[in-house]
Amino acid sequence: MGERGPIGHRVPDLAALELLLAVARLGSLGRAAAELGISQPAASGRIRTMERLLGVPLVERSPRGSTLTRAGALVTDWARRIVEAAEAFDAGAQALRSHRDSRLTVAASMTIAEYLLPGWLIALRGERPGTAVSLLAGNSQFVAERLLAGDADLGFVEGPAMPPGLAGVVIGGDRLVVAVAPAHPWARRRAPVTAAELAAAPLILREEGSGTRQVLDDALTWHAAPLLELASTTAVKSAAAGGAGPCVLSELALTEELATRRLVEVPLADVAFTRKLRAVWRPGPEPSGPARDLLALARAPAR
Secondary structure, three states: OOOOHHHOOOOHHHHHHHHHHHHHHHHHHHHHHHHHOOHHHHHHHHHHHHHHHOOOOEEEOOOOOOEEHHHHHHHHHHHHHHHHHHHHHHHHHHHHHHHHHHHHEEEHOOOOHHHHHHHHHHHHHOOOOEEEEEEEEEOOHHHHHHHHHOOOOEEEEEOOOOOOOOOEEEEEEEEEEEEOOOOOOOOOOOOOEHHHHHHHHHOOEOOOHHHHHHHHHHOOOOOOOOOEEEOOOHHHHHHHHHHOOOOOOOOHHHHHHHOOOOEEEOOOOOOOOOEEEEEOOOOOOOOOHHHHHHHHHOOOOOO
C-alpha cells in the first residue's frame, strides 16, 4: 500500500458535516441553510465540495425538496458520530478552560505587590468576577523561583535585567529615591549628595535579591556595608523615619512619607537610580486566560 496523506485532506470539515445532518433532518437544503445562518448558494457549494471530496453524490435535489442518496445516508451516519465526538471534544476543552480561568496565582516583588498590583487586581475583578486570585509576595529572586517551580502563573519584578530563565515584557519604569528623616544632616544641606558620599554612607537597604538592591549595587561600583538590611519596604521606611540613617527605596513606596515630610528626599549630584518594571512568565508564548487579562491591565497606560 502507498503512503496515505494527512487525514484532514480526505475528511469534510465540521461545517459541511453539520450542513449534511441538517439536510437529512429537515428534508430541504434551503431550510438547512437558513437554520445554519448561511445562504442557499453557499450551502449548495458546500455540498458540491463535499461530493467532489468523497467522489459520490450525497444529496438529490427536486422541486419537493432535498433527499439523501444511499451514499449520503451512510455518510450522514458517519457524520453524526464525528459531530458528536467534536461536541464532546469542545465540551472537554471548555471544562479545561473553565478550570484554568477559575484560579490565578501571581508572584510579585514587594513594591509592585504593595503599590501597583492592588489597582490591577480590582480592575481584573471587574472583568473576571469568577476568578480567585492568590498573591505570592517577595523579592525579585523569590518571584523567579516561584515561576520556574510552576507555583505561579504570572510574575512582576523590578530590576535592571530580566531574571534568568524567564520570558517577559517591560510594563513601566520606576525611580529610586534616597530619603532621610527631617532631622538628618542631609535633609538640611544645600549641595546635592555625590555618588562617593552615598557609597561611603551606611544605608538602610532592602536585602540582596531584591530589585531595589540590584539597582543600587549596579549603579555604585562599591558601597559601604549596609547599616541595616531589611526584608520589607515598610521596615526600611520605619527605620529611616526613626532617624537610623538614609534609605534607598522606590518613589512609589515613598509617596505618602514625602508628602507628609515624615521623610525628605535627598538630591543627588552625579548618580540616578532608575529601573524597569517587568511582567515575567515561564519561557513560551504570553500567558492566556486571566493571566493574559492581568498582563493587559498592567501594560495599559496609567490614567
